[in-house]
Amino acid sequence: MVPYVNMNMVRFNREEVRDILVSMVVIAGVFAYVFSGKNIQTALVLLPATLITVGLGFVLHEIAHKLMAIRYGFWAEYRLWLEGLLLALVTAYFGFVFAAPGAVYIHGNYIERDVNGKISLAGPLTNIILAIMFLMVSTVLPSPINQVAFLGYAVNSFLALFNLIPLAVLDGAKVFRWNPLIWLLAAAAAFGLTFNSML
Known part of the structure; x- marks a missing residue:
């Protein structure tokens, strides 16, 4: 039987927190930009809403992967993918979002x-x-x-x-x-x- 997640095993180092926050803000920002019809001022007004809706969804999605991997005894850490963030920015410029800002990397046997x-x-x-x-x-x-x-x-x-x-x-x-x-x-x-x- 697989044990529940031991929260003492859950660690977020400084780089991981930075990568999560940067990814979250960029993803929320590009969605706000697209939803605003590519209007910067409107996008800034929408940003708090997209942080709650899109950003939170993205972050919790990745944390769920991390916690489940830790539950099975693996080391797991979120890492930003710069090329994926740039892709999100480029696609947002053209009015849609395709984003792959990063992923949880799992190490172990x-x-x-x-x-x-x-x-x-x-x-x-x-x-x-x-x-x-x-x-x-x-x-x-x-x-x-x-x-x-x-x-x-x-x-x-x-x-x-x-x-x-x-x-x-x-x-x-x-x-x-x-x-x-x-x-x-x-x-x-x-x-x-x-x-x-x-x-």
Whole structure:
């Protein structure tokens, strides 16, 4: 039986915290820029909202990977990918966002397929949970605050769906290799939430 995460084993060094914060601010910034119609002044107004919705979703997604890896006895640390951040900035200039700001790197002995699948599922599952929480909150908050919560719902739904695509280095490929049925259930939930956010 795998033990619960021992919080004494969870460490964030200075470089890791810096990388997480830089990634979070850049991701929130490019989404604010795109949502604003590429208007810098409007983007600055939107930035607090995207920090809460997009930035929080990104950070908790990565921390979920880290905690699940630590749960299985591995060393895990988030590392910024400069080229991915630059790609986010370039794509935002053209009016859309494609971002790969960094990832949690896991070190240790050979990672079994089921363990790797569970570690990979933790990120998208976190976004699904966040999406549902944001949706519930959006139904009870007054306007226009409820629109920020709905944005959190829509963005986290999409983040889950995108990361569950079973291609290349995305989480979905590892989850699918581990258990296609669990991948299908998670992907269906993410798709349903994303589709509903567009209605």
